[in-house]
Amino acid sequence: MKQDQPRPTPRAGIMDIEAYVPGKSTAPAGVTKVHKLSANENPLGPSPKAIEAARKVAAKLEVYPDGSARRLREAIADVHGLNPANIVCSNGSDEILGLLAQTYLAPGDEAVFTEHAFMVYKIYIQAAGAKPIAVKETEERADIDAILAAVTPATRIVFLANPNNPTGTYVPFQEVRRLHAGLPKNVLLVLDAAYAEYVRRNDYEAGIELAGSSENVVMTRTFSKLGLGGARIGWMYGPAHIVDAINRVRGPFNVNATAIEAGIAAIRDRAHIERSVAHNEKWLAWVSEQLTLLGLRVTPSVGNFVLIHFPDDKRHSAAAADDYLSARGYILRRVTAYGFPNALRMSIGTEEAIRGVVDALKTFLKS
Numbered sequence: 001m002k003q004d005q006p007r008p009t010p011r012a013g014i015m016d017i018e019a020y021v022p023g024k025s026t027a028p029a030g031v032t033k034v035h036k037l038s039a040n041e042n043p044l045g046p047s048p049k050a051i052e053a054a055r056k057v058a059a060k061l062e063v064y065p066d067g068s069a070r071r072l073r074e075a076i077a078d079v080h081g082l083n084p085a086n087i088v089c090s091n092g093s094d095e096i097l098g099l100l101a102q103t104y105l106a107p108g109d110e111a112v113f114t115e116h117a118f119m120v121y122k123i124y125i126q127a128a129g130a131k132p133i134a135v136k137e138t139e140e141r142a143d144i145d146a147i148l149a150a151v152t153p154a155t156r157i158v159f160l161a162n163p164n165n166p167t168g169t170y171v172p173f174q175e176v177r178r179l180h181a182g183l184p185k186n187v188l189l190v191l192d193a194a195y196a197e198y199v200r201r202n203d204y205e206a207g208i209e210l211a212g213s214s215e216n217v218v219m220t221r222t223f224s225k226l227g228l229g230g231a232r233i234g235w236m237y238g239p240a241h242i243v244d245a246i247n248r249v250r251g252p253f254n255v256n257a258t259a260i261e262a263g264i265a266a267i268r269d270r271a272h273i274e275r276s277v278a279h280n281e282k283w284l285a286w287v288s289e290q291l292t293l294l295g296l297r298v299t300p301s302v303g304n305f306v307l308i309h310f311p312d313d314k315r316h317s318a319a320a321a322d323d324y325l326s327a328r329g330y331i332l333r334r335v336t337a338y339g340f341p342n343a344l345r346m347s348i349g350t351e352e353a354i355r356g357v358v359d360a361l362k363t364f365l366k367s
C-alpha cells in the first residue's frame with residue numbers, strides 16, 4: 001500500500017507503546033512433558049466447584065450476564081467483609097487498571113510506578129495519552145521516598161503493585177500509609193494486590209482499610225493467581241465516587257457469564273484457596289533455599305513465584321538457562337522487558353516441576 005495515501009492513524013503516543021508479551025507457553029518440538037511456570041498460575045488448578053459451575057452455565061450461554069455482576073460482588077463482599085456497592089468486577093484486574101487510567105488520566109498528566117513494576121501500568125498510562133514516570137527501586141523493592149519525590153503537580157495516579165511482579169517483594173503497610181499520607185488529595189493511589197492471598201507476613205495488608213476510608217485509594221484484586229486465569233476475573237474496591245466513574249466507562253457486560261458463576265463458586269471454596277496457599281508456602285520456601293544453595297541469587301518473594309538471578313558468565317546466563325530448561329520442558333519467564341536481562345521468573349508449580357527445575361539447574365550450573 002502506498003504510504004502517501006491517507007489512512008486511519010492512532011492517537012498520538014499509541015504507536016510508542018510496546019505491546020505486552022506474555023510468558024511462553026510451549027516448549028521446543030520433541031519435548032513431551034511441559035511444565036508451564038511462566039504465568040504464575042495455580043498448580044492445583046481451578047476449584048473443582050468452579051469447574052462444575054462453569055459447566056452448568058455452558059448450557060445457557062445464550063443469556064446475557066448480569067451487567068453489574070451483583071452476585072459475584074456479593075460473594076466477594078461476603079468473604080472480605082465489604083460493601084458490595086463499593087466493588088466493581090472486571091475482565092481480569094488488567095481491565096480495571098486500564099479503566100482507572102482511561103478515567104483519571106488525560107494528555108499532559110503523569111502517572112508514577114516503580115522501575116521493575118508490573119508492565120501493564122505503563123501500557124495503560126500511554127494508551128490514555130499520559131506520561132509514564134518510572135522511579136528507582138531500592139534493592140528490588142518499591143522506594144516510598146522515591147515515589148513521593150517523583151510526584152509533581154501533573155501527577156494523577158500512583159500505581160503500586162504490592163507485592164510486585166516480577167520481583168515478589170512487598171512494602172510493609174506502614175510504608176504504604178506513609179505513601180498515602182504524603183500524596184496530594186487529588187492523586188489516586190492504586191494498590192494492586194494481585195498476590196495478596198499468598199502473602200504470609202504480619203506487616204502486610206492488601207489495602208482494604210485504606211481503600212475503605214480514603215477518597216483517593218483503590219485496591220485491585222484478581223482470581224487469576226488462584227486458579228482462574230483463563231476465566232478473566234478481577235475486581236476493584238474503593239470509594240463510591242470512583243466506583244461511579246468506572247461504572248460509566250466500563251463495558252456494560254464486561255464480566256462474562258462463565259466468569260461470574262466460576263468466580264462465585266471459587267471464592268466460596270475456601271478449602272481450595274487454603275490448599276493453594278499452603279502448597280505455595282511450602283514450596284516457595286523450599287525452592288528459594290535450594291536455588292540459593294546452588295549459588296544463585298533469589299529475590300526474597302512473598303508471591304507465588306521467584307525471581308532467579310544468573311551469573312555474569314555467558315555460559316550460565318539467564319538466556320542459556322532458559323534454553324536449557326525449555327529443552328527439558330520447563331518453561332520459565334524471561335524478564336528482560338522488566339529490567340532484568342539476566343534473570344528468570346519461575347512460578348511455584350507442582351512439586352514435580354519445582355524439583356525438576358532445581359535438579360536441572362544443578363546440572364546446568366556444572367556444565
Ligand SMILES: *Cc1c(COP(=O)(O)O)cnc(C)c1O
Pocket residue numbers: 091092093094095118161163164165192194221222223224229232233234
Ligand atoms: C497477574 C497480575 C495482574 C492481573 O492479572 P489479571 O489476570 O488481569 O487479573 C495484576 N497485577 C499484577 C502485579 C499481576 O502480576
